[in-house]
Amino acid sequence: xxxxxxxxxxxxxxxxxxxxxxxxxxxxxxxxxxxxxxxxxxxxxxxxxxxxxxxxxxxxxxxxxxxxxxxxxxxxxxxxxxxxxxxxxxxxxxxxxxxxxxxxxxxxxxxxxxxxxxxxxxxxxxxxxxxxxxxxxxxxxxxxxxxxxxxxxxxxxxxxxxxxxxxxxxxxxxxxxxxxxxxxxxxxxxxxxxxxxxxxxxxxxxxxxxxxxxxxxxxxxxxxxxxxxxxxxxxxxxxxxxxxxxxxxxxxxxxxxxxxxxxxxxx
Amino acid sequence: xxxxxxxxxxxxxxxxxxxxxxxxxxxxxxxxxxxxxxxxxxxxxxxxxxxxxxxxxxxxxxxxxxxxxxxxxxxxxxxxxxxxxxxxxxxxxxxxxxxxxxxxxxxxxxxxxxxxxxxxxxxxxxxxxxxxxxxxxxxxxxxxxxxxxxxxxxxxxxxxxxxxxxxxxxxxxxxxxxxxxxxxxxxxxxxxxxxxxxxxxxxxxxxxxxxxxxxxxxxxxxxxxxxxxxxxxxxxxxxxxxxxxxxxxxxxxxxxxxxxxxxxxxx
Numbered sequence: 001x002x003x004x005x006x007x008x009x010x011x012x013x014x015x016x017x018x019x020x021x022x023x024x025x026x027x028x029x030x031x032x033x034x035x036x037x038x039x040x041x042x043x044x045x046x047x048x049x050x051x052x053x054x055x056x057x058x059x060x061x062x063x064x065x066x067x068x069x070x071x072x073x074x075x076x077x078x079x080x081x082x083x084x085x086x087x088x089x090x091x092x093x094x095x096x097x098x099x100x101x102x103x104x105x106x107x108x109x110x111x112x113x114x115x116x117x118x119x120x121x122x123x124x125x126x127x128x129x130x131x132x133x134x135x136x137x138x139x140x141x142x143x144x145x146x147x148x149x150x151x152x153x154x155x156x157x158x159x160x161x162x163x164x165x166x167x168x169x170x171x172x173x174x175x176x177x178x179x180x181x182x183x184x185x186x187x188x189x190x191x192x193x194x195x196x197x198x199x200x201x202x203x204x205x206x207x208x209x210x211x212x213x214x215x216x217x218x219x220x221x222x223x224x225x226x227x228x229x230x231x232x233x234x235x236x237x238x239x240x241x242x243x244x245x246x247x248x249x250x251x252x253x254x255x256x257x258x259x260x261x262x263x264x265x266x267x
Numbered sequence: 268x269x270x271x272x273x274x275x276x277x278x279x280x281x282x283x284x285x286x287x288x289x290x291x292x293x294x295x296x297x298x299x300x301x302x303x304x305x306x307x308x309x310x311x312x313x314x315x316x317x318x319x320x321x322x323x324x325x326x327x328x329x330x331x332x333x334x335x336x337x338x339x340x341x342x343x344x345x346x347x348x349x350x351x352x353x354x355x356x357x358x359x360x361x362x363x364x365x366x367x368x369x370x371x372x373x374x375x376x377x378x379x380x381x382x383x384x385x386x387x388x389x390x391x392x393x394x395x396x397x398x399x400x401x402x403x404x405x406x407x408x409x410x411x412x413x414x415x416x417x418x419x420x421x422x423x424x425x426x427x428x429x430x431x432x433x434x435x436x437x438x439x440x441x442x443x444x445x446x447x448x449x450x451x452x453x454x455x456x457x458x459x460x461x462x463x464x465x466x467x468x469x470x471x472x473x474x475x476x477x478x479x480x481x482x483x484x485x486x487x488x489x490x491x492x493x494x495x496x497x498x499x500x501x502x503x504x505x506x507x508x509x510x511x512x513x514x515x516x517x518x519x520x521x522x523x524x525x526x527x528x529x530x531x532x533x534x
Binding site: 120165246 | 305306307312313314316317387391414415417418419421422424427428429430432433436508509510511512513
């Protein structure tokens with residue numbers, strides 16, 4: 001393993017591209033191998049058994065590229081199967097978006113009331129509350145599953161009145177609970193950030209777990225002496241298990257740039 | 268194969284339960300084996316290669332039960348992989364929801380203008396237009412993909428204002444094209460039938476492919492002498508590839524009855 005080894009990142013589908021984007025912005029020289037399990041997306045509504053099986057498959061695919069680190073860009077896997085990833089990848093470090101987001105939220109909150117939104121599986125697991133309370137047991141965590149945010153983001157309904165109505169539906173209660181910090185506990189949600197911010201109202205800090213994970217990645221690479229020192233910006237290497245028609249549109253939506261070459265892998 | 272052999276039905280997830288319900292209503296004595304590929308749902312946004320692979324897997328699972336007939340309750344598979352199902356099941360008859368719905372629509376339309384709504388894959392395949400024009404080449408088919416209808420139905424947003432706004436978004440253009448018949452080309456859509464009917468307006472006949480397939484099933488069983496003559500109503504046997512938390516809620520939503528025993532199968 002060298003400084004030039006890639007960082008492996010996986011997600012259930014496209015959502016983890018928000019993590020790729022944040023890492024590219026923070027660490028442009030790092031080579032990234034991204035796997036999106038587009039043949040089996042979404043993970044959020046599925047059961048723990050299935051999610052754990054998929055997490056092992058996804059890790060095995062990335063391990064073929066001998067990465068120096070694995071980033072679990074899927075909150076659902078971070079919540080329910082991080083131990084599966086750790087067991088499947090030997091001794092290399094693993095960063096889950098969930099712990100990175102939880103840790104940043106604990107640093108940011110002043111009134112010790114944190115809201116968390118995510119998929120049904122993530123919220124049902126209570127993993128954010130556990131991670132936050134492991135750092136500070138005085139913090140109250142108010143969680144809300146927002147299952148329609150993923151399809152709305154994937155279909156590009158970024159600013160549609162229906163998206164606003166559904167944001168209102170999901171966020172009304174959490175808004176009334178006096179939180180000062182809201183964790184976007186799903187890597188798709190930054191795509192809907194504007195609507196979420198406007199619905200939740202002023203004065204609430206939004207924690208984007210993609211940005212949190214980029215900060216944590218830099219720390220960890222520096223500690224372990226594995227930071228890539230090259231001055232050349234790297235292009236991410238994309239792997240997917242299915243190549244749907246709308247892939248190119250979605251890539252542009254998430255990344256704001258043209259689609260590079262993509263390899264299809266079987267799961 | 269006997270009159271007592273089961274009818275095998277599969278779908279990507281829960282949507283095909285609308286077909287189970289229609290068959291139970293029309294043919295209560297028939298034993299039904301239903302497989303829902305809940306570990307890999309949805310199929311609609313995925314590519315043809317992946318959908319064809321999944322169709323072969325799904326058929327193989329049902330063939331273990333030696334069915335007298337297979338019903339493809341998934342419009343996406345009916346559109347893109349019916350030949351795969353036919354090849355994988357030997358000589359038993361196969362009914363796809365798509366042809367059944369297309370055939371009924373051709374009988375119903377008077378002005379020869381038919382609208383079809385479905386998933387991205389179904390609409391992108393143009394299979395409804397092909398099936399309709401094979402029966403009557405004078406008919407004009409106007410198609411519209413409505414990708415958010417599946418998650419809205421699966422989340423139970425049956426009558427929410429956001430569902431009405433999205434129906435308006437998807438159906439405005441098709442409504443202006445002078446159709447007199449609208450095919451619900453996805454087995455989830457009957458769940459949203461009321462909103463769809465109110466949005467598309469009066470005087471347009473709605474074709475529910477679940478009902479169409481039940482009519483076709485009865486015909487085919489009578490022709491082949493395989494109609495079950497028992498006077499006892501059978502309880503469907505359910506197989507799924509994943510058992511999510513909300514399964515019971517969704518079953519009640521689709522079937523209007525309590526969940527029977529469910530077996531988990533690996534895909």
